[in-house]
Amino acid sequence: MLGLPDDQILYRALVARDAAYEGRALVGVTTTGIFCRLTCPARKPRPENCRWFPDADSAVAAGFRPCLRCSPTGTSALGEASVARLLPLLEADPGRRWSEADLRDLGLDPSTVRRGFQRQFGQSFLQMARAARLGQGLKTVSKGAAMIDAQLDAGFESASGFRQAFARLFGHKPCELRKDADLRADWIDSPLGGMIAIADQTHLHLLEFVDRKALPDGLRKLSGFVEGRIGLGRSAVTDRTEAWLDAFFNGRQGQVDVTVKLHGTPFQQRVWQQLQRIPAGETRSYAALAQEIDRPGAVRAVARANATNRLALIVPCHRVIGADGSMTGYAGGLWRKERLIQIEAQYRQGTEAATGDCGVDGQYRLV
Missing domain, CATH: 1.10.10.10 (Winged helix-like DNA-binding domain superfamily/Winged helix DNA-binding domain)
Structure with missing residues (x-):
């Protein structure tokens, strides 16, 4: 993304609580030692008391601690170790049928993984994996392949399981959409x-x-x-x-x-x-x-x-x-x-x- 704008632009964005800078800039307040999002509802500091950072790590490294009111290290910052590890695996093999046992085999706690993905994406890793598998099946069916081929591509163990997931998503059975x-x-x-x-x-x-x-x-x-x-x-x-x-x-x-x-x-x-x-x-x-x-x-x-x-x-x-x-x-x-x-x-x-x-x-x- 772009580098930080000049201090005057950032200060105007802070006063206006401009959400366009979410994830792009944070402000550290020298008088309190706290850093915040620019959209933080807290009282605004004077310009001379502001320091600007591109991310939470930079603010912490400079000695500032995160604001408890606006949580600048929250959802905007991808910091979950399990997310960073599992997303590339999901992207590399979207048709894989994942289970909690697979997560344990990787040395991950399923509960920790579930909470981490819920915080970041609003759904669990297993739900994301299921959607990816269904997507594989949809691509196959849309190309005119037989239902059994779509079922295998999507990684579902039964045709009924694939049809049920498909119907939940579309409100129609796959055959009706062909x-x-x-x-x-x-x-x-x-x-x-x-x-x-x-x-x-x-x-x-x-x-x-x-x-x-x-x-x-x-x-x-x-x-x-x-x-x-x-x-x-x-x-x-x-x-x-x-x-x-x-x-x-x-x-x-x-x-x-x-x-x-x-x-x-x-x-x-x-x-x-x-x-x-x-x-x-x-x-x-x-x-x-x-x-x-x-x-x-x-x-x-x-x-x-x-x-x-x-x-x-x-x-x-x-x-x-x-x-x-x-x-x-x-x-x-x-x-x-x-x-x-x-x-x-x-x-x-x-x-x-x-x-x-x-x-x-x-x-x-x-x-």
Whole structure:
């Protein structure tokens, strides 16, 4: 990522409790010996009493201790030894069927591993491994392979186990998704976990993290919107979405170039369209978002629309934070929200601010 900005910029971000610097900068207060996140709600120090650090290790090495109020060594900092050890193994062999016995064979305590992954990712390692295996099966089925081949690729011991896991994720049995369809569902890997993309030949209709609890319900609702015309596979839109995600996570492109179809009420679409106008590297509160759509009294309705967004990252609901600068609920997990804001901090000083224009049919393309 980028190096630290100058002290004046950082101090302004501290006073404003700017969440764009989450994971990118910390402040040490010389009068107390404590270091904090820039979003910490504590009373702000004078500029001359501030020292700036890129990470918690640097602050500790300089003799500062972490703030108990904002926990600057918390979720934003990957420091779990078990996480650092197991993630490369999962990435190298996503089809492996892991068990607690496997963890013990590696000299790891399953309970410690479970707590560490829950802190970092909001789910256990075994849950992440199961999702990765299911992803392998989805990729196989979407290419037209036989169900038994998909079952073996996914590492499930029985066909019924694979179908049950598939149905929990999609709300449909795998065979039902192999029929001819206008929309195609496929798996996309990302640094923050597997994602399901559903697209036709011209528009992206859904992009969700596979471990989101509301994903099956969202898929069923989308199926209702399009009268069940959802199958497996991908289109050029899926490929373009995957290419943009790769560029986004690698710091090459904050501006979205994927055309989307918004399925929702006119009010929901209005909220989602306004979300798309928030440039990468900036954040809004729910109240500010309500003001921007000329509905200042509809803060709760705006929050509900934010929560029902089915186009993760493309419609950037992660850019909405609490009025006090705190991290508020995110359906994909607060750990993802923190990392996304950290990633997008690099775009703030660039020229990739996204703007757009809304069409009358609810279609929206950032340009």
